[in-house]
Amino acid sequence: MHPTPAQPHQASHDREIESLAEFDEVVAEHGTLARFRVQAVDLTGRTPALLELDTTGSVFLGCTMEPEAAARVRSSGALVFPPVPGLPFDPYRGFVYTPDELYESLDRDYGATPDARAYSWFQRTKADGDVFASMLRAIHDDTVSDALDELLAGARVVGVMGGHALARGSAAYAGAARLGRELARAGFTVATGGGPGAMEAANLGAYAAPFDDAMLDQALELLAKTPSFRPSVTDWARAAFEVRERWPGGGESVGIPTWFYGHEPPNAFAAHIAKYFANAIREDGLLGRSNAGVVFLPGAAGTVQEIFDNATPNYYESRGDSTPMVLVDEEHWTRELPAWPLLRSLARGRRMESRITLVDQIESAAEALKRLCD
Known part of the structure; x- marks a missing residue:
């Protein structure tokens, strides 16, 4: 995966500039900004360059500039989308989020x-019919998708799906954490829905992957003191940051x-967080980027939806490129919520049939996925 914003990366598109370091690189190497796209970079300290360089056909998205620099690049043929004041987010951001960024000021309160x-802000604007607000949400989600594609370029991504209600301190939560750790140690990039419960557990497991096995046991014990994000998201999140502070430098994963779903806060164990306003884009993006397969832990309506959202492109896949699907917990998926019989019926006689399996124990899930990947 690509580095975080503190470590500027080479954008996948050679005309994109997403950090001040990349801006300086381009200026030094090319001596022009013509037809470049500059995204969410603070350029107030680069006025001399902006007054001199060719900006024909360039686009500046949410870049802070001195007034004279902004006027000059516009007059030189650039298209300038200025920063939007008063927003609690940057619609033009060039990178996915980090836990520290989303939870800044947690020492005061989650609010x-x-x-x-x-x-x-989303609650205030989602139903008011304001085209400007809906445009800002769409731009934000598109830039997050672009950043996520750059982040995951070349990665073998395994999605781990499961319910948000899974409590810290439970055997199932510990099992999901061990699954995340095993997948990360096998070289996969773990991706989850980024929330609490099974999602947090899998991200925690990936975070624990570089440490010895005892670290995860101790972390689970610490987290069990705050089992849920209800009634206090503040206490729940602080417990996660306490684990991160005690064991810094954990493994990377994606949320x-x-x-x-504003009642579901993001978990702090995913190093990279691609958070969306539009849930449909988020769901499709999560499953679509799980190119090495998906593990479905017991869940409710959302997880059932994800099973068949993932099954649909596999069903119609004609080149044999369907992604593996592993369902965990026979009782849950055959009797409580019988998704497995329907999935198996859909798969019968199609290429995807050899790429799906049901396992009863979570301890078998990682090995099952690796077999299906071979």
Whole structure:
């Protein structure tokens, strides 16, 4: 995966500039900004360059500039989309989020964090019919998708799906964490819906992958003191950051949550968080980027939806490129919520039939996925 914003990366598109370091690189190497796309970069310290360089056909998305620099690049043929004041998020951002960014000001209270403030803004604007607000949400989600594609370029991504209600301290939560750890140690990039419960557990497991096995046991014990994000998201999130502070430098994974479900805060164990306003884009993006397969832990309506959202492109796949699907817990998926019989019936006689399986124990899930990948 690509580095975080603190470590500028080479954008996948050679005309994109997403950091000040990339801006300086381009200026030094090319001596022009013509036809480049500059995204969410603070250029207030680069006025001399902007007054001199050719900006014909370039686009500046949410870049802060001195007034004279902005006027000059416009007059030289650039298209400038200025920053939007008063927003709790940057619609033009060039990178996915980090836990520290979304939870800034958690020392005061969760309500003061950018994550909570973005959700409040979404609640105020999602039904008011304001085309400007809906445009900002769409731009934000598109830039997040672009950043996520760059982040995951070349990665073998395994999605782990499951319910948000799974409590810290439970045997099932510990099992999901061990699954995330095993997948990460096998070289997969773990991706989840980025929220609490099974999603947090899998991201925690990936975070624990570089440490010895005892670290995860100790982390699970610490987290069990705050089993749920209810009644206090603040206490729940602080417990996760306590684990991160005690064991810094954990393994990387991805969380893809949504403000659509504002009652589900993002978990702090995913190093990279691609958070969306539109849940449909989020769901499709999570499953579509799970190119090495998906593990479905016991869940409710959302997880059932994800099973068949993932099965649909596999059903119609004609080249043999369907992704593996592993369902965990025979009792749950055959009797409580009988998704497995329907999935098996859909797969019968099609290429995807050899790429789906049901396992009873979570301890078997990682091995089952690896077999299906071979």
